[in-house]
Amino acid sequence: MIGMCFYNQKRFACGDWSWTSFAHRCNYEYRTGETCGMRLVNMTEDDRSKCxxxxxxxxxxxxxxxxxxxxxxxxxxxxxxxxxxxxxxxxxxxxxxxxxxxxxxxxxxxxxxxx
Missing domain, CATH: 1.20.58 (Methane Monooxygenase Hydroxylase; Chain G, domain 1)
Structure with a gap:
């Protein structure tokens, strides 16, 4: 089984950011059913609003x-x-x-x- 780690990111006008949706899985995994625990940026979406x-x-x-x-x-x-x-x-x-x-x-x- 493959662990989950790539997420999309939202960057606000003020410079802050937040995680958004899950994007895809990576190949690194500790044990069956567990994820690698890392969140890597898949894609960054710019948002004109403030955080x-x-x-x-x-x-x-x-x-x-x-x-x-x-x-x-x-x-x-x-x-x-x-x-x-x-x-x-x-x-x-x-x-x-x-x-x-x-x-x-x-x-x-x-x-x-x-x-």
Missing amino acids: RLCEKIETKYRRRSAEVDRLERWQREGGTLVASMDRSQKLIMELEKEIRTLQRERDDRRSTLLR
């Missing part, structure tokens, strides 16, 4: 920007909504933390692939 992590980061940036605009507007209008402004500031800090976490995850993924 999942970049999409999430952009969404968080948009939410953060909207929250900053809201907070600035409340401060300009007199600041009578102190509790709402505090919640807004906490949300902005949480969004910034989530953005940093996602960026670190993306950077870790990219640095792991370059080794």
Whole structure:
């Protein structure tokens, strides 16, 4: 029996990539019924969209920007909504933390692939 190892790959506009469909088998195998365990690139398909992590980061940036605009507007209008402004500031800090976490995850993924 032949092991499976060649897969197609999708490369996103941001430079990230993902495995897509199984393409064909190689001739290397450990034991009957087992695959070689390696994934080799059969064909790379370019995709104009961004990867999942970049999409999430952009969404968080948009939410953060909207929250900053809201907070600035409340401060300009007199600041009578102190509790709402505090919640807004906490949300902005949480969004910034989530953005940093996602960026670190993306950077870790990219640095792991370059080794």
